Amino acid sequence: MTVLASGSKGNATVIAAGSTTILVDAGMSCKELMRRMAQTGEDPQALNAILITHEHLDHIAGLSVLARRLKIPVFFTEQTHRAWVRMLTPRTTMSYAKWLELMQREKETRAEATAAACTLVEDPMEADAAEPLAESAASVDGDDAIPKAKADPAFLPAVEYFRAGHGFSIGDIDINPFTIPHDAADPCGFVFHARSESIRMAIATDLGYVPPNVKMALKHVDVLLLESNHDLEMLKDGPYPWSVKQRVLSRVGHLSNTAAAEFLLHDYDGGAHTIVLGHLSEKNNLPELARLAAEQAIGDRMSLLGNRIVLAAQDAPLNPICL
Numbered sequence: 437m438t439v440l441a442s443g444s445k446g447n448a449t450v451i452a453a454g455s456t457t458i459l460v461d462a463g464m465s466c467k468e469l470m471r472r473m474a475q476t477g478e479d480p481q482a483l484n485a486i487l488i489t490h491e492h493l494d495h496i497a498g499l500s501v502l503a504r505r506l507k508i509p510v511f512f513t514e515q516t517h518r519a520w521v522r523m524l525t526p527r528t529t530m531s532y533a534k535w536l537e538l539m540q541r542e543k544e545t546r547a548e549a550t551a552a553a554c555t556l557v558e559d560p561m562e563a564d565a566a567e568p569l570a571e572s573a574a575s576v577d578g579d580d581a582i583p584k585a586k587a588d589p590a591f592l593p594a595v596e597y598f599r600a601g602h603g604f605s606i607g608d609i610d611i612n613p614f615t616i617p618h619d620a621a622d623p624c625g626f627v628f629h630a631r632s633e634s635i636r637m638a639i640a641t642d643l644g645y646v647p648p649n650v651k652m653a654l655k656h657v658d659v660l661l662l663e664s665n666h667d668l669e670m671l672k673d674g675p676y677p678w679s680v681k682q683r684v685l686s687r688v689g690h691l692s693n694t695a696a697a698e699f700l701l702h703d704y705d706g707g708a709h710t711i712v713l714g715h716l717s718e719k720n721n722l723p724e725l726a727r728l729a730a731e732q733a734i735g736d737r738m739s740l741l742g743n744r745i746v747l748a749a750q751d752a753p754l755n756p757i758c759l
Contacts, residue, residue, distance in 0.1 A: 437449060437450070437451055437637050437659050437661065437712070437756070437757045438450040438452075438473075438476050438478055438753065438754065438755075438756040438757070439661065439712060439714065439748040439753060439754040440464075440469065440472040440473065440476070440753045441463065441464060441472065441748075441749075441750055441751075441753065442641070442661075442712075442714035442715050442716070442748035442749065442750065443494070443714075443715055443716060443717075443718065443748075443749070443750030444494055444715070444717065444718070444750075445463075445464075445494060445718075445750050446463035446464035446468075446494050446497060446750070447461045447463040447489075447494055447495050447641070447714075447715070448460070448461050448462055448463055448464060448469055448472070449461065449639060449661065450473065450476075450478050450483075450756075451609065451628050451637060452478075452482075453608050453609050453628070453630030453631075453632070453633065453635070454607065454608030454609075454630065454631075454632050455607060455608055456484050456606060456607030456608040456609050457478070457479075457482045457483050457484055458483070458484060458485050458486070458487055458606055458609060458628075459483050459485070459486045459487070459502075460486075460487045460488075460489065460626065460639055461486075461487075461488060461489055461495040461496070462486055462488075462495070462496060462497065462498045462499040462502050462503075463493070463494045463495045463496065463497050463498070464497055464498050465497065465498045465501070466498045466501040466502040466505060468498070469498050469502055470502075472753045475753060476753045476754075476755065476756055477756065478756075480502075480506060481506065483506055483508055484508060484606060484607055485508055485509050485510070485511055485596075485606050486499065486502065486503055486508060486509075486510045486511070487510075487511045487606075487611070487626065488510065488511065488512050488516060488520075489616075489623060489624055489625065489626070489639070489641075489642065490516055490618060490620035490621065490622070490623035490624070490642065491516050491519040491520040491523060491620055491621060492620055492642070495642075496520060499520075500524070500589060500590065500591070500592060503592050503593055504591065504592070504593060507593045508593065508594075509592075509593065509594035509595065509596050510592050510594070510595055510596070511595075511596045511597075511598055511606070512595065512596075512597060512598075513597065513598060513599060513600065513613075513621075513622040513624060514597045514599075514622075515621040515622035516620070516621050516622050516623075516624075517595060517597070518621070519620070519621035519622075520590070521590045524589040524590045525588075525589065525590055598611070598613055599613070600613045600614055600615040600622070600624050601613070601614065601615070608630065608631060608632060609628050609629065609630060609631075610628070610629040610631060611626055611627070611628055611629075612626065612627040612629070612653065613625070613626050614626070614627070614649055614650060614653040615649060616640065616642065616643040616650060617643050617644045617645060617647060617687055617688050618642045618643055618644060618688050618689070619683065619686075619688040619689070620642075623642060623643075625638065625639055625640040625641070625643070625650065625653065626638065626639050627653055627654070627657060633759070635658050635659075635759050636656060636657045636658050636659075637657060637658060637659040637660075637661075638653065638654050638657040638659070638660050638661065639661045640653075640654060640660070640661065640662055640663065641661065641662070641663035641691075641714050641715045642663060642690065642715065643663060643690070643691055644686055644687040644688045644689040644690065644691070645687050645691070645695060646691070646695065646698075646699045646703065651699070651703045654703075654704070655705050656705065656707055657707070657708055658707070658708055658709050658710075658759055659708060659709060659710045659711075659712070659757055659759065660704075660708050660710075660711050660712065661712040661714050661748070662691075662696055662699070662700075662711060662712070662713060662714065663690060663691040663696065663713075663714055663715045664691065664692075664693050664696040664713040664714070664715070664716060664721070664726040664729070664730065665684070665690035665691055665692060665693075665715050665716065665717050665720075665721065666684060666690060666692050666693065666717045666720040666721045667692070667693050667720060667721050667722065667725045667726075668685075668692050668693070668694055670717075670719075670720045670721060670722070670725075671684060671685065671692075671717070671720040674719055674720045675719060676719070676720070684720075690715065690717075691715075693721065693725055693726050693729040693730075694729065696713070696726075696729065696730060696733075697729040697730055697732065697733035698733070699733075700730055700733035700734055701733040701734075701735075704734075706734070706737045706742075706743065707742075708742070708743060709741070709742060709743075709744065709757075709759060710743075710744045710745075710746060710757050711730065711734075711743060711744070711745050711746075712745075712746050712747070712748050712754070712757070713726050713727065713730055713745065713746070713747050713748065714747075714748040715748075716747065716748070716749075716750075718750060723747050726747060727745060727747060730745050731745060
């Protein structure tokens with residue numbers, strides 16, 4: 437697992453096993469994603485697929501450009517894909533008066549084109565000159581009258597659908613997606629199983645709380661990327677508008693240091709080699725607070741060979757975690 441970035445300005449993680457390499461989320465520009473991959477020794481050309489947790493901008497900002505450049509498939513749930521397409525191709529509304537005006541303009545244009553094409557020309561020389569005019573006029577009412585469509589911003593080389601609760605595979609990696617509580621169309625976390633090494637890695641960020649299905653999914657993992665987004669007091673006293681604070685604190689918002697610690701204390705089985713704390717808020721958290729809460733929750737289960745805690749950052753990638 438190589439966490440390229442984790443936070444509200446962009447999220448991306450590389451998972452690799454055997455001959456398969458997957459990018460989970462593409463929340464930065466294509467250029468920045470490729471730069472960070474090169475910085476950590478990951479080869480963008482080795483990517484086999486992109487896997488998307490949900491459609492929020494900090495998870496999909498560079499998706500279309502990167503997928504098209506590398507010509508690789510993107511895996512979504514169907515609802516997430518539809519929500520992403522709607523974001524990129526918003527529908528515009530038109531009043532009835534504007535529609536009538538548009539129809540009248542089109543009618544006048546067609547009438548002028550027809551008149552120009554049907555004008556009788558007696559002089560043979562003028563007739564010759566009229567041919568291109570007629571062709572031009574005809575083209576006004578034909579395909580050339582329609583402005584060439586802009587490139588589809590939602591075009592992808594290939595799209596594959598998966599469903600939460602139904603496992604699937606990409607190359608050498610088995611993937612178990614699970615539903616997470618977040619304010620998106622169909623958000624998911626993932627457990628990745630490297631069959632040849634019997635190693636399991638999990639990603640669970642952007643969740644307002646830890647429901648039973650997530651607790652069950654995160655059993656027996658060797659590396660866990662877990663959200664520890666905010667300190668409750670810093671968020672309450674912080675600069676966000678109250679409406680945003682309510683969203684973050686809700687059951688479809690983000691996991692606090694306290695909530696992450698409660699999971700680690702009561703529901704985590706203690707078997708991971710490394711726990712990565714991710715999606716830390718830059719305005720409502722401090723790395724020291726997140727680390728302290730997690731360390732106190734894990735207690736004497738921490739050792740040099742197990743339950744090592746590292747913090748993922750927004751502005752720089754983590755070194756690869758290799759097992």
